[in-house]
Amino acid sequence: MNKSFLIILVFLGCIACGEKKAEDVKEDPAAGLVALKKLPKKDNASFGATEILKDWTEYNALNAAVNAVYTIDTKEDLIVVLENLVEKQKLLEASAYPEVFDRADIKSRQKVFKTKVLQVKFDLEYDKDPRKTVIELVKAYNAFNNQFSVVIKSTLKPEILFDE
Numbered sequence: 001m002n003k004s005f006l007i008i009l010v011f012l013g014c015i016a017c018g019e020k021k022a023e024d025v026k027e028d029p030a031a032g033l034v035a036l037k038k039l040p041k042k043d044n045a046s047f048g049a050t051e052i053l054k055d056w057t058e059y060n061a062l063n064a065a066v067n068a069v070y071t072i073d074t075k076e077d078l079i080v081v082l083e084n085l086v087e088k089q090k091l092l093e094a095s096a097y098p099e100v101f102d103r104a105d106i107k108s109r110q111k112v113f114k115t116k117v118l119q120v121k122f123d124l125e126y127d128k129d130p131r132k133t134v135i136e137l138v139k140a141y142n143a144f145n146n147q148f149s150v151v152i153k154s155t156l157k158p159e160i161l162f163d164e
Contacts, residue, residue, distance in 0.1 A: 065085050112140045
């Protein structure tokens with residue numbers, strides 16, 4: 001009786017394990033989409049700053065690369081745009097700044113922008129939702145652009161502060 005019970009138990013176990021149906025693996029077409037349709041509006045520098053910036057080719061290339069963030073539909077698009085942003089950021093960092101903008105406050109805003117680009121890249125590498133960090137990236141770029149306007153509108157010269 002024990003042998004027949006054991007054989008029936010093993011037989012039932014094999015049948016139960018063998019009856020698992022292979023689930024159809026369907027690719028979700030929306031899985032690769034990135035929910036980035038409602039990004040903050042990109043701010044442009046003031047007219048006075050734009051006049052100086054129009055001759056700075058590296059800045060204009062970065063500006064065009066940031067515009068591509070608004071055309072992203074999938075994660076693959078975001079990866080391509082991020083690679084382009086990293087490349088343009090490196091070129092801008094190594095370029096000669098216009099004399100008016102060769103200041104620590106401009107360079108610090110640029111470093112914050114670079115950090116946000118790398119954070120979005122990190123989110124994609126570890127399959128996190130990049131929406132929050134992409135919004136922070138756009139805000140950091142807006143702060144970078146706004147700093148150009150602040151520098152142009154500023155009438156206080158730093159040399160006066162440190163003259164004493």
